[in-house]
Structures are given as structure tokens and as C-alpha cells.
Amino acid sequence: MIKDQQNSLLNITTTSATTTKRYTSFFASQQSLQLYSKSDIVIIHLGERWKTTLQYSDIDQLTNFTTQSQSRQVTGLFQRINLDAQSDPCCGVVTWSAQKSLWWTGMTVTWLLFGASTISYSSIAVFIILTSIILCLGHSIGMHRKLIHESFDSPKPFERLLIYLGTLVGLGGPFTMMYTHDMRDWAQRQPQCHPFLSHQNSIYKDFIWQIHHKLHLNESPEFSFPKDMQQDTFYRYLQATSMLQQLPVAAVLFYFGGWAWVVWGVCARVSVSVFGHWLIGYFAHNSGQRDWHLDGAAVQGYNVRYLGTITFGECWHNNHHAFPGSSKLGIEKNQFDPGWLVLNFLKRFKLVSNLRTPEDLPRRANLSRLTKKTNTNTKD
Ligand SMILES: [Zn+2]
Numbered sequence: 001m002i003k004d005q006q007n008s009l010l011n012i013t014t015t016s017a018t019t020t021k022r023y024t025s026f027f028a029s030q031q032s033l034q035l036y037s038k039s040d041i042v043i044i045h046l047g048e049r050w051k052t053t054l055q056y057s058d059i060d061q062l063t064n065f066t067t068q069s070q071s072r073q074v075t076g077l078f079q080r081i082n083l084d085a086q087s088d089p090c091c092g093v094v095t096w097s098a099q100k101s102l103w104w105t106g107m108t109v110t111w112l113l114f115g116a117s118t119i120s121y122s123s124i125a126v127f128i129i130l131t132s133i134i135l136c137l138g139h140s141i142g143m144h145r146k147l148i149h150e151s152f153d154s155p156k157p158f159e160r161l162l163i164y165l166g167t168l169v170g171l172g173g174p175f176t177m178m179y180t181h182d183m184r185d186w187a188q189r190q191p192q193c194h195p196f197l198s199h200q201n202s203i204y205k206d207f208i209w210q211i212h213h214k215l216h217l218n219e220s221p222e223f224s225f226p227k228d229m230q231q232d233t234f235y236r237y238l239q240a241t242s243m244l245q246q247l248p249v250a251a252v253l254f255y256f257g258g259w260a261w262v263v264w265g266v267c268a269r270v271s272v273s274v275f276g277h278w279l280i281g282y283f284a285h286n287s288g289q290r291d292w293h294l295d296g297a298a299v300q301g302y303n304v305r306y307l308g309t310i311t312f313g314e315c316w317h318n319n320h321h322a323f324p325g326s327s328k329l330g331i332e333k334n335q336f337d338p339g340w341l342v343l344n345f346l347k348r349f350k351l352v353s354n355l356r357t358p359e360d361l362p363r364r365a366n367l368s369r370l371t372k373k374t375n376t377n378t379k380d
């Protein structure tokens with residue numbers, strides 16, 4: 001029997017290591033709750049896919065629960081990551097990734113070589129419009145807030161459109177994005193993790209590592225993608241052809257605007273998007289302002305002010321570490337979050353629904369609000 005004595009949030013009786021039970025009131029959606037017991041770790045699945053409401057919720061709530069039979073402590077609750085006793089986020093080797101490195105370098109060199117000779121008002125407009133649509137709808141809303149964090153609901157065809165746009169960013173297909181994001185998040189929530197995953201390096205070294213290298217953990221946990229995603233032929237197709245997806249875009253741009261539009265609408269866009277994604281990630285894990293602190297985490301997220309517009313709200317990363325299941329990233333009055341505005345616009349057309357905010361998420365016992373005094377502008 002696992003029980004939350006205080007709130008009776010979960011009240012599940014297990015008779016074997018694996019069981020399925022209906023689960024009642026705490027989470028909005030009525031889904032089956034599956035309980036797996038694996039050595040000393042209990043992993044809870046909600047329905048087919050891990051739900052955001054459970055994503056970080058709450059190791060601490062659950063640590064208060066003990067199994068009747070042997071006082072098994074719940075030591076981990078990780079989205080899609082199956083831990084075992086050897087799983088280690090610290091030890092690993094960083095090696096050069098030809099694919100990552102040549103991809104970004106190829107795009108950047110092409111842009112630098114031909115950018116000046118092809119610059120025009122129209123090519124700059126194509127660059128700005130395409131980059132904005134793809135980063136906002138594709139990356140921030142599609143890949144990050146929807147696919148990875150399930151922070152709102154959406155009809156499947158529209159979700160697929162968002163994920164298609166997210167693939168066009170040039171960072172990888174949906175499976176790559178989910179895997180790299182989850183592994184980084186998991187590692188950062190541990191007391192220590194490898195500097196590749198924590199970004200705790202000089203900015204130069206971090207650039208070389210993140211854009212040109214890959215980390216291979218010695219003892220990497222098992223990763224299981226949601227079943228519905230594994231069975232989605234469109235997502236598998238996007239994953240297998242993620243780089244080639246630039247070709248149809250390039251063909252359309254060439255048809256309407258010649259090589260100038262291809263250079264600015266593909267090469268410049270991919271180069272800036274991949275570089276910008278790394279740069280924001282570097283600052284968002286190293287310095288800035290914080291309202292929230294997560295006890296026991298190797299890395300805190302930071303809000304990088306003044307970048308709300310160009311990051312479409314992704315710069316409010318301290319909020320995101322505190323409330324990963326929230327579709328609203330700029331949660332204070334003066335935190336501009338274009339992605340949230342776009343979501344509310346899409347809601348009018350029923351393209352998105354159930355936008356979850358911090359108030360909808362379970363309380364996290366290891367999360368505390370910093371006072372003005374402890375609110376820091378640098379790493380602590
Ligand atoms: Zn995230």
C-alpha cells in the first residue's frame with residue numbers, strides 16, 4: 001500500500017510488483033496509473049505517456065510514502081528515464097560528433113560566404129519571418145511546451161504540424177529533442193552531474209562541446225519513448241529525415257526568391273537558431289535572476305532578462321525549472337512571454353486547450369521561493 005497520509009492524493013494497493021489502478025481526484029485527467037517496482041526504485045507511469053502533472057511531482061511527496069511490506073523508499077520519479085542502481089549522470093566521455101559539427105559549420109560557412117552577396121530587404125524578411133515562426137511555433141510551443149512537457153492539449157494533426165516546424169529548427173527530430181532534453185533535465189536535478197550536462201564550463205569550451213561534440217555517459221539510464229510516439233509514423237519519418245527536411249523548404253524558397261532566399265531562409269536561419277539555442281542555454285544555467293530555488297539540484301535555472309521577445313519566452317528559465325509542466329513561462333507581470341500569447345491566440349480557434357500554469361501543478365516540496373535578499377544575480 002502506498003499512501004499519502006496528509007492528502008490522500010494517492011491511495012493505491014499493490015498486490016504484486018506491477019499493478020494498474022484507476023486513480024481519482026488529484027490529477028485532472030482520469031488515466032490509469034501503473035506502478036512498477038524495480039530494485040529500490042519505484043517508477044510511476046500515468047497512462048501511455050508521462051503527464052506533465054506527474055513529471056517532477058513530487059519525488060518529495062512520494063518519499064513520504066513507504067510500502068507497507070518493506071518500507072521501500074521511493075527514490076526516483078523521472079520522465080521516460082528508467083533508472084537502475086548504476087545510473088550515473090557524472091562520468092562519461094565527450095567526443096567529436098561529425099554530424100552535429102559538420103551540420104552547423106556547413107550552414108554557417110555557407111551563410112558567411114554568400115550572405116553579403118545575397119543580402120536584400122526580401123532575404124532579410126524571409127530570414128526574420130521564417131526564424132520567428134519556426135522558433136516560436138515549432139521549437140518553443142511544439143517541441144518544448146507540448147511534446148516534451150505536455151503542458152497543454154492539442155488535436156493530433158495540429159500537434160504534428162508544430163513538431164514538423166520544430167524539426168525545421170535544425171537541432172534534430174522529435175526523438176532526439178526529447179531524449180537530449182530529458183537526459184539534461186534529469187542530470188541537472190541530481191546533486192552532481194557532468195559539466196557537459198550542467199553547462200558549468202567557460203563559454204568557449206561550452207560552445208565547442210555543445211555545438212561540435214556529444215557526451216557518452218558510462219552508465220546511462222535506459223530511456224523509453226512514449227508508446228504513442230513510437231507508433232507515430234509521421235514522427236518516425238521526421239526523425240529519420242530531420243536534416244533532409246530543409247530541402248523542401250529550400251526548394252520553395254529557391255522557386256520564389258532564388259539562391260538569396262535559400263542562403264538566408266535556410267543556412268542563416270539554421271546557423272542562428274542552433275547557435276542561439278546553445279547561447280541561451282548557457283546563460284540560463286549560469287547567471288541571471290532567480291525567484292525559485294530547487295533543493296538538491298546540481299544546476300539551477302536562471303531568468304535571462306530582456307530576451308523575452310527573441311526567445312519567445314524561453315529565457316524565463318528559472319520559472320521553467322520550478323514549473324516544468326507550465327505552458328506559461330513568463331509568470332511574473334513584467335516577464336514578456338510571446339509563446340504564451342500565441343498559445344492564448346490559438347486557444348480561440350480550439351487548436352490548443354487546457355493550458356496548464358503553475359497553479360495547476362502539484363506542490364513540490366523541494367521548491368522554495370527566494371526572498372528579495374536571497375534572490376541572486378549570479379551563480380551561487
Ligand atoms: Zn524543458
Ligand SMILES: [Zn+2]
Nearest residue numbers: 285301317321
Ligand atoms: Zn534547464
